[in-house]
Amino acid sequence: MSDAAQFNVTLTARDLAVSRGGRVIVDGVNLVVGPGEAAVLRGPNGAGKTTLLRALAGLLAPASGEITVSAEDARIYCGVLNGGKPTLTVTENLRFWAALYGASFGPARAAFGLEPVEDRPMRELSTGYQRRLGLARLVVSGRAVWIVDEPTAGLDAASTTAFECLLAEHRARGGAAILATHEPLDAPGARTLELEQ
Template identity: 45%
Template structure:
């Protein structure tokens, strides 16, 4: 983790055009180590669009997204390595069990499979193939992957959709530990998140 390095994600005069109109028009945003931002706004306000731009998945119409002052587009592969994304699609391999999916990722990203299983209480379904999971269980698997490795930036699109109350509560310490280690979170949500001291940005 880049604790103490002053790493900062910054959007400067960001314009994001989708479907012929500016969904985001001249946004400035800065996030420091340990900070969490909650993106709010009606359906279609541009929350997912902004997250995609912060991830480098969408090229800004104008303006830029910087990491430590350098445009992320100068090295998108490096930017990809410093972030984790949890969105509507999960990347689980359907034929692998929950544990095998995590093992596969841990080889790429580092971290402990057991820690990920514990983080989102997946032990009881660890040997079930991913294709047999319910939507809430799939979301828990996607969230458990956050704790593998040390990516400083977590971009979360509706992270608690489909989660039961116990799973939402379990996510709280996962997010808090990340922030305590200097990690950053930007989350788009319509639901309350189990996070204290989160800065709200309404699009």
């Protein structure tokens, strides 16, 4: 990873409320995530973690409040769904993403150890490998703000560690991250945001 690709993006949410199906799911959220910082959302099922993440990623319009990002096209959202096509092979999925984000996919494939399965259709992969492919999109995108829902669900210990290392590397280069998880995650210096039901 070169030092040239330094990120400098800050995401700010002010007094944010998000509703789904006409019902307010989360409100009063204030959050600032700057270069090198990370925030971890925690809370019971149904607390609105996914809804909040999707709003922060710009996929859901907030009911009130505002979200500002200091650069355009800086956010990448990786939800519980991996966003790949089941009938395409691992490499075909990665190549498609690389074309969309205008980047290369080689480093991402190596970072998540996907070479052994690169020619297999995604639907034939185990849950863990599918998740690794989904997470590889974060690296492919080259975007500054990672917004990830349950990053380590389905991952084995080694892959979880690999993700933690990549996250640390991303933050060291000035990247930011907002994660929602139920599992213990080693992210030094990350702020925790507790959501209540």
